[in-house]
Amino acid sequence: MQRHYHPAAGFLGKALRYGIVLLVVIALNFLIPRVMPGDPVKNILGEQAYYTAEDVAALSVELGLDKPIYQQFGDYLGGLFGGDWGYSYLYMQPVLEAVGGHLLWTLVLILPAIILGALLAGFAGLVAGYFRKTSLDIGLTSGFMLIYAMPHYWIAMLMLMFFSFNLGWFPMGKVTSGGLSGLAYFTDLFWHMALPLLVVTLFKAAYDFLIMRNTVISICGEDYILMARAKGLSRGRILFKHILRNSLAPLVTVTAIQFGMLFSGVLLVETVFSWPGMGTLIYEAIGARDYPLIQGAFLIIAVCVLLANMTADLLYRRLDPRVA
Numbered sequence: 001m002q003r004h005y006h007p008a009a010g011f012l013g014k015a016l017r018y019g020i021v022l023l024v025v026i027a028l029n030f031l032i033p034r035v036m037p038g039d040p041v042k043n044i045l046g047e048q049a050y051y052t053a054e055d056v057a058a059l060s061v062e063l064g065l066d067k068p069i070y071q072q073f074g075d076y077l078g079g080l081f082g083g084d085w086g087y088s089y090l091y092m093q094p095v096l097e098a099v100g101g102h103l104l105w106t107l108v109l110i111l112p113a114i115i116l117g118a119l120l121a122g123f124a125g126l127v128a129g130y131f132r133k134t135s136l137d138i139g140l141t142s143g144f145m146l147i148y149a150m151p152h153y154w155i156a157m158l159m160l161m162f163f164s165f166n167l168g169w170f171p172m173g174k175v176t177s178g179g180l181s182g183l184a185y186f187t188d189l190f191w192h193m194a195l196p197l198l199v200v201t202l203f204k205a206a207y208d209f210l211i212m213r214n215t216v217i218s219i220c221g222e223d224y225i226l227m228a229r230a231k232g233l234s235r236g237r238i239l240f241k242h243i244l245r246n247s248l249a250p251l252v253t254v255t256a257i258q259f260g261m262l263f264s265g266v267l268l269v270e271t272v273f274s275w276p277g278m279g280t281l282i283y284e285a286i287g288a289r290d291y292p293l294i295q296g297a298f299l300i301i302a303v304c305v306l307l308a309n310m311t312a313d314l315l316y317r318r319l320d321p322r323v324a
Contacts, residue, residue, distance in 0.1 A: 018310050025302045030076050033291045034069070085299075086292030090285055095296035099281065103300055106277035110266050113197055117204030118255055124205070125212025126244055132217055141213065148206035153268040156199045160272060163195060170195050172274075196273045200266055204255075211254045215247040255308075263301055 060066045064075055079085065085095040121144075128140040147155070164170045171192055219225060220243065228238050263278075270279030278297060285293040 014310060014313050018306055022303070022306060025306070026077070026080065026299065027073075029295055029299050029302070030073055033295055034072075080299075085296045088285075088290055088293040090288040090290040090293060095292050098293060099278075099296050099300050102276060102278050102281040102297075105275060106263075106266060106270065106279070109193065109196055109200060109270070109275060109277060110262065113200035113204055113266075114255060114262070116197075116201045118208060118251060120201065121205040121208030121212050122244070122248075122251060125209045126216055126239060126247070128209070129213040129216025130220065130239060130243065132213075132220075137213075140209070144206045144209040147202050148210070152199060152203040153272055155202070156196065156269045156272040159195050159199060192273075192275075196269050196275050199269050200262070203269075204262055208251060208254055212247060212251055215250045216243055219243050219246050263305065 057066070064072060067075070083096065085099075087093075088095050088098045091098040124140050124144070128137040131137050160172070164172045171188075225238065225243065266277065267279030267282060269275070270277045271283050274280065278301065282294065282297050284290075285297065
């Protein structure tokens with residue numbers, strides 16, 4: 001008997017799987033800081049500060065660390081779903097507020113990079129795959145493989161040194177309003193954003209290009225492409241109507257899978273360029289041993305990665321109806 005696919009059931013099944021993964025992430029996010037070496041209470045009080053055992057006990061009670069681990073986890077879940085993610089001792093504000101502002105800056109950088117990187121990789125991979133083994137293919141593949149082989153933070157440091165420090169074409173330091181408003185503010189923001197955006201775009205495009213090129217090469221050997229050529233269809237129609245459309249599904253999936261890697265790469269690039277995003281936040285939080293802030297930042301990153309993968313799951317079937 002033939003089984004029929006029901007879109008609603010498929011969506012509920014995917015949502016259930018991702019919900020289970022989210023619960024596992026939340027549990028790990030709670031447990032990992034608590035199995036790390038050291039006493040978080042003494043880290044908050046300061047290793048070089050003078051404090052008594054009574055001070056440590058009082059702060060432990062205030063933070064709820066004197067309770068059994070299962071009660072701490074219950075309090076953590078209650079606060080998490082109630083909107084209370086803890087308090088940042090570094091920024092002196094609730095964790096959700098501290099993370100929210102920095103997350104916005106990271107998304108401002110990463111979302112354009114995803115779009116530009118996919119467009120660049122899609123076009124370059126399409127051309128290189130269709131004209132494989134030509135000088136054009138060799139040049140594009142060599143260039144993107146060189147970029148892919150170099151650490152992204154090292155590329156960021158080279159660009160910062162060459163274009164900002166030596167040539168002075170782009171500003172160095174953090175983004176500040178400086179009393180600017182309107183068009184002048186956005187121009188200054190773009191000037192600070194140009195180099196980190198270029199690095200992240202190239203970082204994404206280099207990986208996607210290899211996937212796109214190999215996909216195009218495999219599609220070019222399919223029977224329907226040979227039939228299209230035999231019918232005398234133009235090269236442009238074969239490229240953009242038949243090959244490009246069928247190669248988009250792997251590109252979308254790779255983009256979602258790569259989102260976590262891209263997010264982590266952005267964190268290092270942000271630190272190099274002093275971009276006020278999640279990378280700078282986590283770097284400062286680790287230096288200050290602000291565990292509630294680190295915990296909240298990693299959870300936000302995990303949720304963003306899960307949402308990206310779930311979106312790709314849903315889009316993949318729209319791009320390729322053969323997938324149930």
